[in-house]
Amino acid sequence: YQCGGIDKRTIEKFEKEAA
Structure with missing residues (x-):
């Protein structure tokens, strides 16, 4: 992550929820 x-x-x- 950049932040x-x-x-x-x-x-x-x-990431798990977005996956």
């Missing part, structure tokens, strides 16, 4: 302000857990949840 480093978001937690990795949140990013993984976002």
